[in-house]
Amino acid sequence: RRYWHPLSHVPGPFVWSISHLPIWHQYVVKGGRLLHALPKLHDRYGPVVRISPNEVHLSDTTLYDTIYSVGTRFLKDPSFYTPMEGPVATPILLTVLSPDEHRWRRKMITPFFSRQSVLAVEAMVWDKANKFCDVMQSELDDASKTRPFDAYKALRAVAIDVITEYAYARCWHMLDRPADGYGIWYPEAIRSVQTMFPWLQTLPFLTPLFGALPDGAKIALFPPYKRWNDSLQAVRLAVDQVGAELARGSHPPRRTIIHHLMEPQEKGLRLDDAAVFADAVNVTGAGTETTGATQERAMYEVLRHPDVHASLVKELREAFPNPADMRWTLLEQLPVLNGVIKEALRLNPGVPGxxxxxxxxxxxxxxxxxxxxxxxVSMSAWDMHNDPSVFPSPSAFDPYRWIQGTTTTAQQIRQREKYLVAFSRGSRGCVGQNLAMCELYCTIAAIFRRFDDLSLRVSSDFGPEDMEMTELVLGYHPNKRRFRV
Structure with missing residues (x-):
């Protein structure tokens, strides 16, 4: 593998070039720190580094569009993506390898995530964002409670309630369940199942074996699977309710993604039941942790920077004396808010690795x-977002880098927008990015238009490492010590 392999000429550390274990070690033992290990390898070995027997990682950010673009000939690696099918035992849109099949399946749901479709349900997004503010107001006003408000849980509840209402026309109402931790069990289930992936990717023969086991055996071998199985049952119930509704010939006021997937498409074709369920799991899961975590990062950074906090509150209040007049399309025109959202996405991409x-x-x-x-061959959003030639002082939260002025030119902003790949790019980019952006703008605007006196509450040992990105597939913070408000 090291000396007689077709990649023997590619520089890289000896152990990494002969084994998959270093990558496994970064995920399993180091807690998802591969995205931090790779830049160190590039510092030592150059822009092209061999990181496993048959994988090469690139750090030259100008190459991103060569690999991840519409019509690319660089297809998804089955050894990385197929193991993700194990928990649902069938391909999801994310893991479909064939470009033709992916094109057909993506075409089925793309109209439901278009900007026009999201604008049609913007009122629903505002309803959830304002509900979050009501919940936070109630918690902070309750004199019997001395603990600060845990935004970590409730912001994820916003994302869950939006995506379930959007996908099924049946909201899970996680914001109404404070005793249940605002439904935090669901994003924790998504997180727990991802800890399986490094094992299945390193030992691919385990994927079909694990998929063939009954649920009881899976839980016995891998206890975190219990949470994941509970989440699957919740999605199964929602899908079955939609199916029963269609069987009765009744339809909701708004046709949803899942209603559409369960009906015949062009030429009489439709997804089978397993594929519909798999895509429902994908849509619900992908629409939860990614958006919730980015909202959390935006809120944290604004409260950590008093100057940004004051500027954002002032901007929102001057632009909207009446908060009921706020609209997504108008919010996008506010420079400070726009910079806050883009910086949160840059520092907290949903899939950073x-x-x-x-x-x-x-x-x-x-x-x-x-x-x-x-x-x-692989690249990462994390490297794109931390290129110092594009984003000076990349670890700093600086929303003003997105605002044209004395220190930032229009050309620099255009370049930074090109390098902002939080949703990836091309035909394999995130299909739900319009909904995610609507949520981000509406939720952050709702919070800081209503409240001007929020402050961070952190423990004495809370530090920058507590908000540092790690990754399994989705990006996470260590969250050993969470911030509160």
């Missing part, structure tokens, strides 16, 4: 290094 692709037949050359066809 590497996205492996397969070099097409004939090979490809990157930075003077030839990679034969079949080589796995």
């Amino acid at each position: 590497r996205l492996p692709r397969v070099v097409p037949p004939g090979g490809a050359t990157f930075n003077g290094v030839y990679l034969p066809g079949g080589t796995i």
